[in-house]
Structure formats: structure tokens, C-alpha cells
Amino acid sequence: MAKINWKPGTMIYPLPAVMVSCGESPEEYNIITIAWTGTINSNPPMCSISVRPSRHSYPIIKRTGEFVINLTTENLARVTDWCGCRSGKKYNKWEKTGLTPQQSKKVNAPGITESPVNIECKVKEIIDLGSHHMFLAEVVHVTVDDTYIDEEGAFRLARSYPLVYNHGHYFGLGKKIGKFGWSVEKKKK
Ligand SMILES: Cc1cc2nc3c(=O)[nH]c(=O)nc-3n(C[C@H](O)[C@H](O)[C@H](O)COP(=O)(O)O)c2cc1C
Numbered sequence: 001m002a003k004i005n006w007k008p009g010t011m012i013y014p015l016p017a018v019m020v021s022c023g024e025s026p027e028e029y030n031i032i033t034i035a036w037t038g039t040i041n042s043n044p045p046m047c048s049i050s051v052r053p054s055r056h057s058y059p060i061i062k063r064t065g066e067f068v069i070n071l072t073t074e075n076l077a078r079v080t081d082w083c084g085c086r087s088g089k090k091y092n093k094w095e096k097t098g099l100t101p102q103q104s105k106k107v108n109a110p111g112i113t114e115s116p117v118n119i120e121c122k123v124k125e126i127i128d129l130g131s132h133h134m135f136l137a138e139v140v141h142v143t144v145d146d147t148y149i150d151e152e153g154a155f156r157l158a159r160s161y162p163l164v165y166n167h168g169h170y171f172g173l174g175k176k177i178g179k180f181g182w183s184v185e186k187k188k189k
Pocket of ligand 1: 035050051132
């Protein structure tokens with residue numbers, strides 16, 4: 001085995017590919033697919049999305065200071081890709097994909113009904129990093145599809161078959177390996 005030297009690049013994979021919805025009024029509502037997203041703080045709950053200023057969604061999110069991160073699934077893979085290859089400058093992505101806007105609780109930006117988890121965000125800070133500007137945002141509300149609540153009331157996100165983005169390709173999750181803390185758990189006698 002030998003290691004090959006590569007130029008520095010964005011190589012943290014796999015990642016979620018999420019659909020971010022934005023806009024204040026139905027005429028403005030848009031969806032952008034984002035892979036440069038992440039959790040950045042637990043309390044208060046905060047996350048980030050990095051967006052190129054050339055995107056149609058960019059000035060909308062900047063002006064309104066709001067967006068909704070919608071998690072994606074294997075069933076949503078095709079529309080996730082489509083929303084990441086076509087711009088709201090030319091297309092009404094809701095009409096083209098058949099996705100349905102839903103009223104959010106704490107922001108004017110709509111969520112996507114077909115998504116299992118809708119994370120409502122309010123922008124706290126915008127950082128110009130170069131190609132992308134990073135929106136740091138506080139999570140102000142979350143809605144989850146009750147289809148994935150089990151008999152004991154636990155949320156089973158894996159049952160939605162989350163979509164994974166891995167170096168330019170989409171995948172499903174694969175098999176479960178363990179759970180948080182299992183490596184240090186004491187064996188039951
Ligand atoms: C899987 C995937 C991930 C993407 N991630 C990002 C991203 O993190 N930031 C970004 O600015 N654009 C990203 N894009 C590109 C935008 O989604 C794409 O340019 C889209 O057409 C912009 O939509 P809009 O012009 O309607 O805002 C991604 C596209 C795909 C397919």
C-alpha cells in the first residue's frame with residue numbers, strides 16, 4: 001500500500017445532502033441542495049450552510065435571515081439532485097419536482113412536506129470564506145414526520161432511509177454497526 005499525495009481539497013465525506021428551502025412569500029419560495037452543511041453547536045442548537053453568492057437562494061437567505069434545512073431520503077434522491085442542478089432563477093422548483101411547501105412554525109421560510117425532518121433556522125452571522133459564504137444559524141424549531149416515531153415514542157430516523165452524499169455520488173446508509181457508546185458499554189452479566 002502507498003499513499004498518494006493530493007492537492008488540498010474538500011475531502012470530508014460522507015455528508016448529508018440536504019434541501020434548504022427559503023423565501024418569504026410563495027412567489028419567492030425556493031429550494032437549494034446543500035452538502036456544505038453541519039452542526040456547529042449544541043446549546044443553543046446551531047448549524048451552518050455554505051452558499052455561493054451566485055446562487056439564486058443566496059440573496060433570499062441573506063435578506064430574510066431565515067431558511068429551513070430539510071433532511072433527504074433515498075426516495076427524495078432524484079429531486080435532491082435536481083434542486084442542486086437547476087436554479088430558481090429559471091425554474092419554480094416546487095412545480096417541477098412536485099415537492100410541497102409546508103408552513104413553518106417560527107420562520108416565514110417554508111419547509112418541505114415530503115422531508116422527514118424540517119429544521120427551522122435563523123441566521124446569526126454570515127462569514128465570507130471565499131467561494132462560499134457561511135451562514136451560521138440558530139435552530140429555532142424542528143418538525144419530524146410521525147411516520148418514524150415507533151411504538152415506544154422514539155424517533156427512528158433510519159427508517160426514513162436517509163440519503164448520503166459521498167464524493168460526488170449518492171448512497172443509502174448501509175447496515176447498522178452500533179449505537180452511541182456501545183464501544184465502552186459494560187457487558188450484561
Ligand atoms: C449534492 C449537491 C450539493 C451541493 N452543495 C452546495 C453547497 O453546499 N453550496 C452551494 O452553494 N451550492 C451547492 N450545490 C449547488 C446548488 O444546489 C445549485 O447551484 C443550485 O442550482 C442552486 O440553486 P438556486 O440558484 O436556485 O439557489 C450543490 C449541488 C448538489 C447537487
